[in-house]
Every structure is written in structure tokens, then in C-alpha cells.
Amino acid sequence: MNPAAQPIGVFDSGIGGLSVLQALRAELPHERFVYLADSGNAPYGDARGDAFVSARTHAITRYLRAQHHIKALVVACNTATAAAIHEVRSSQPDLPLVGLEPALKPAAVLSKTGRVGVIGTRSTLTSDKFSRLLASLAGQAEFVIQPCDGLARAIEHGTAQPLPADPNATETRALCARYISAMGSFGTETGQIDTLVLGCTHYVFVADELRALVGPQVHLIETGEPVARQTRRLLHKDALLAPEEGAAKAPASIRLLTTGALAPLQAAAQRWLQLPPDCCGTVTIP
Numbered sequence: 001m002n003p004a005a006q007p008i009g010v011f012d013s014g015i016g017g018l019s020v021l022q023a024l025r026a027e028l029p030h031e032r033f034v035y036l037a038d039s040g041n042a043p044y045g046d047a048r049g050d051a052f053v054s055a056r057t058h059a060i061t062r063y064l065r066a067q068h069h070i071k072a073l074v075v076a077c078n079t080a081t082a083a084a085i086h087e088v089r090s091s092q093p094d095l096p097l098v099g100l101e102p103a104l105k106p107a108a109v110l111s112k113t114g115r116v117g118v119i120g121t122r123s124t125l126t127s128d129k130f131s132r133l134l135a136s137l138a139g140q141a142e143f144v145i146q147p148c149d150g151l152a153r154a155i156e157h158g159t160a161q162p163l164p165a166d167p168n169a170t171e172t173r174a175l176c177a178r179y180i181s182a183m184g185s186f187g188t189e190t191g192q193i194d195t196l197v198l199g200c201t202h203y204v205f206v207a208d209e210l211r212a213l214v215g216p217q218v219h220l221i222e223t224g225e226p227v228a229r230q231t232r233r234l235l236h237k238d239a240l241l242a243p244e245e246g247a248a249k250a251p252a253s254i255r256l257l258t259t260g261a262l263a264p265l266q267a268a269a270q271r272w273l274q275l276p277p278d279c280c281g282t283v284t285i286p
Contacts, residue, residue: 010024023225119203195219
């Protein structure tokens with residue numbers, strides 16, 4: 001097969017990376033995608049150590065290359081990027097690789113009050129990679145860091161549940177409220193946080209809840225669109241972009257796989273990507 005016609009692999013610890021896949025589809029509508037949610041081990045960021053996350057990242061990369069012949073890999077998980085992307089680059093030097101990191105740099109530029117909130121998993125926000133990123137921006141803004149224990153898990157588990165009559169009654173909403181309240185005052189006045197970085201891909205799917213809590217004037221910053229643009233740049237550099245007359249943006253060009261239960265992935269695909277259940281499947285990756 002022509003390498004340019006091979007699919008792009010996208011991987012996350014769960015369904016959160018579908019927010020990145022959404023941006024990739026918009027930026028690269030002629031590409032084929034294989035998305036893998038390691039939901040059988042999700043979420044990575046609450047209690048998993050770096051060694052476990054690194055082992056899973058290597059195993060999934062090997063699987064996607066061997067079974068789906070991917071031409072590039074997007075690690076659509078902040079925790080896996082922080083724990084393992086440097087190792088994957090070393091072990092797979094011929095594979096174009098794009099990782100995620102919380103969008104602190106654009107947030108610092110955008111903020112007018114100089115106070116930026118950052119929410120993410122504890123693993124991401126306590127990683128060496130994040131500490132180096134934070135140190136590189138010293139003096140550019142004040143960053144208010146808030147680990148959100150349990151939030152990614154609540155989003156993951158709530159995906160397959162029916163939408164409640166009262167959206168304020170969910171565990172997800174309660175956790176959002178608890179962590180946003182702990183960060184202090186949001187707004188555009190001096191001393192307030194006017195920009196909030198969503199440092200976990202799952203959090204994009206509770207953007208409405210977060211918006212209701214922080215107010216309409218606060219900027220919410222996520223990483224999907226910048227990652228999609230970087231993926232396009234890497235594929236162009238390596239002459240791996242699919243021809244525009246090739247694969248269409250149709251369900252057949254997207255395969256969604258999970259190491260966990262199938263129903264949550266099917267529900268997420270339908271709710272957020274408008275994809276049918278039959279594009280989803282299960283897989284076992286030791």
C-alpha cells in the first residue's frame with residue numbers, strides 16, 4: 001500500500017482523545033484514522049505510575065504499527081505524552097509522532113490579567129515534563145494549578161449514561177464545581193483568572209459545565225486544533241498527506257477500538273462525532 005494511503009493512529013487512555021480526533025478530522029478530512037481507547041486501563045492520570053503508562057504506550061504503538069500499519073501516531077493523552085513520548089521517539093525513530101501538552105504558552109499570551117488557571121490529572125500536573133514547561137514560562141503569567149482527581153474517570157463512566165433531566169445533578173458537574181471553586185475568582189478584573197487551560201483531553205467534553213462555572217468572559221484553551229495543525233505539518237514534511245481525491249470523511253475511513261467495554265465508546269462516538277456504532281470494536285492488547 002502507498003504509505004500516504006495508510007491510516008493515522010490516535011491513542012488515548014480512554015474516550016477523551018475523541019476531542020483530538022474531532023479536530024484531526026476537521027483539519028485532515030481526506031485521511032483515514034484508527035483510534036484506540038485504552039479504556040480497560042483508564043484513566044492513566046489518577047493513580048497509574050509512569051512505568052505503567054510507559055509500558056501501555058509502547059504496547060499500543062507496537063499494536064497499531066503491526067496490525068493497522070499506521071503512518072503516524074498522535075498520542076492524544078497528556079499523561080502518556082509526559083510519561084513516555086520521549087521513549088517512543090527513541091524506539092520508533094521512523095514514525096512521525098505528535099504528543100500533547102497543556103497549552104500554557106498560548107494561554108499566557110492570551111491572558112490580560114496575567115492569571116491563568118490550569119486543570120489536569122495529578123499525574124500530568126506533577127510530571128517532570130510539565131514542571132519544565134512551567135519553568136520555561138516563569139514571569140510570563142501566574143499559573144494557578146489544580147489537579148482534578150476523579151474527573152476524567154467520571155467523564156469516562158458517564159458517557160454511556162442517558163443525559164440527565166437535571167445536568168447539575170451529575171457527579172461530573174459536582175467535581176467541576178469543586179475544583180473550579182478551589183482555584184479562586186474567575187473574570188476579567190485585576191487579580192482574577194481570565195484564562196483556563198484544559199490540560200486533559202476528557203475535559204473538552206465538559207466545556208459547557210466549565211463555561212457555566214467560570215463565566216462567558218473567561219477563555220477556555222484546549223489542544224485539539226494545534227495538534228491537528230502540527231500533524232498536518234509533519235505529514236506534509238514527510239510527503240505522507242493523503243491525496244485529496246482519496247479517502248472521504250466517511251465512517252468507513254474511521255475505526256474506533258477500545259480495550260474496555262464497547263458501549264461507552266459507541267455512545268461517545270455517536271454523541272460527539274456523529275459516528276455509527278458499527279465503526280467501533282474491541283481489542284485486547286497485553
